[in-house]
Amino acid sequence: MKTVIFCSGCHFPVSSIAGFIYLGILPPNLSREAVWNTFCIDGPYNGGGYLGKAPDGTRIMAFSAPSSGHLLANLAGSFLEINGVSKNNYQVVELPIHEGPLLALGQMLLKWPVTRPVGRRLVENCLKKIYPLLVQAVKLDANFQISDNGI
Amino acid sequence: MKVIYHCYGGAHSSVTAANIHLGLMPGKRTPGYNELINQKLFDHNQFKDSGRIIFMGHDGRGNEVYIVGRRSRPSLLYDTTECLSYAFGINSRSYLLVDVASHVNIIMKAGGILSRRLGLVSIGRPLVTWGTLISYRGILKLVEKTLKIIPAGSCTGGIGLVSNANSNN
Numbered sequence: 517m518k519t520v521i522f523c524s525g526c527h528f529p530v531s532s533i534a535g536f537i538y539l540g541i542l543p544p545n546l547s548r549e550a551v552w553n554t555f556c557i558d559g560p561y562n563g564g565g566y567l568g569k570a571p572d573g574t575r576i577m578a579f580s581a582p583s584s585g586h587l588l589a590n591l592a593g594s595f596l597e598i599n600g601v602s603k604n605n606y607q608v609v610e611l612p613i614h615e616g617p618l619l620a621l622g623q624m625l626l627k628w629p630v631t632r633p634v635g636r637r638l639v640e641n642c643l644k645k646i647y648p649l650l651v652q653a654v655k656l657d658a659n660f661q662i663s664d665n666g667i
Numbered sequence: 668m669k670v671i672y673h674c675y676g677g678a679h680s681s682v683t684a685a686n687i688h689l690g691l692m693p694g695k696r697t698p699g700y701n702e703l704i705n706q707k708l709f710d711h712n713q714f715k716d717s718g719r720i721i722f723m724g725h726d727g728r729g730n731e732v733y734i735v736g737r738r739s740r741p742s743l744l745y746d747t748t749e750c751l752s753y754a755f756g757i758n759s760r761s762y763l764l765v766d767v768a769s770h771v772n773i774i775m776k777a778g779g780i781l782s783r784r785l786g787l788v789s790i791g792r793p794l795v796t797w798g799t800l801i802s803y804r805g806i807l808k809l810v811e812k813t814l815k816i817i818p819a820g821s822c823t824g825g826i827g828l829v830s831n832a833n834s835n836n
Binding site: 519564565566575577579581584586587588589590591592593594595596597598599601606 | 669715716717718719720721722731733735737738740743744746747748750751753754755757761762
């Protein structure tokens, strides 16, 4: 049973978005409501870890932390390696999205009720640019390069 | 058991702790400057190596000793290893995370940044070596404490007794 581990270095958990796209929980076309309900309805979502099992049996995990995508990818890969987990059983995918300040700002603004609408607007606008690239990434089975085109 | 020493960059304090653990650095006295600077993998890890768990050796008691740099986010290390252990069925008692960053002084920080981050090795390396000499006793005590804990089997992955999750180094 293979496990795909998505890692990203963004404030917003884009690795979890990629994971949920893989699982079919988020649709291939950006649905702002779906993203909002999955990630933001109870405040900004920073979680990760095990997300679930895809229909093909692949297990999906995701980790995100600001400016730490490479660290997370290294950590996940080497930790499994020293514990004798075969590389055939997992794939670590680092999402090389260069996060701009607007997404981080939007994520921060989601924390307070007064600023939530502005934060939501910012996050949605930024995700609009990233989302198709994440979909493409998942389709390509994680061998890809992502650019957020100056977000 | 796997003993994983971790600090900010995985280049100085954790390396020194691992080498003390392995008996490659003195356990009774403070080493000399040259002895310290020439130890295995000291001031070696690059910034891009952050998060990579590196094998240092076997300690002769059946334990494997590793180092890792996790920048200023020890919680990332604890959370990720815990989560992966759960998902892959790895026994969380088979490894111990030891935070050495609490023994990193300001001189080590300055030297480490100059040497590893800015590439100014000629200035940074002597500075970080000097800082490590100052902190050596503290690191030594931490390793002694770790060695006492291991046979007792009282450690768990993530929040071992010698871990310091609140460290910001």
